[in-house]
Amino acid sequence: MPRRKPPSRSAAERSSESDRRDLRSPPPSNQERRLLAAKASLGPYSKHKKNPTAYKLKAYEGLDEDRTFCDADADFTPADLVRAPDLLQRGISAGLFGHKNKKGDPSLLWTVDDNGWIYEACITNPGYGDYHAYPVLRNEAIARKVLARYREYVENANEPALEPSLKNAEDRYS
């Protein structure tokens, strides 16, 4: 009996956990930055808060991972939440987009705080531009790539207010 060629296996799309972390290259256009800036928002997520009730969040009920914390690791307190939208806009303006999209939104974004902490923002609600963020630790290689692009942005932006963030980040992640 002749053998028939078996049907091709459908390639299942990988889960979000397999997303390789990297910056988009080449960087996004100014138009892409403007479109994302118009809709993006950053919301706190209890998963990355050591003390979620201080942020008026419910306790995290997910799996018990060795998580990083905005408050315990980066000293990003509830009082700092008012700065979150500006930080998100800073990262978008700097073109710190991840290389993968979900429903048109970058699945990852990065930004640099004045005190030098880099935050990675992960898409919470694809298509709506909702993100949550957590600190990038000192030994993570992605920090070098983010800083290289951010340095280029700051050097061309002619905004003295951004210079402390660059200097402090270069000190923190050196």
Next chain:
Amino acid sequence: MTEPNFKISAQWPLHAGAGERDVAHIRLRAHGETLSRLLDLEAKEEREYFRTSAVSLAFWFADNWWRLRYECLRDGRFPDADWRMRHELTSVSGGTRWPPLMFRRLLILKKVIRQETLEEQLEAA
């Protein structure tokens, strides 16, 4: 039988429900040494495993296995960020603590009379 040079052990909760089978207690060992020993300050205990997504770790090894196995550091120079992102465990995913481990091919140059031979081994350093 001797222990393999490199071993990954993952342990999941006994009664993990649907959606709870990703995070595992993961222990890494090489040449009989535990590479994932850490001090849990909150629990005030030392443990030999870290808790994170086993799926993410598996994908990272699958994506990078060739480079982990065969790519070495040229000239002993400090690696750039792209190289580190393919060889350092802390690059697997954000928001989770990973052991600061780098995997690379180790080249050992040996002079044997008039010829040089290369010996290779995977080093977890």
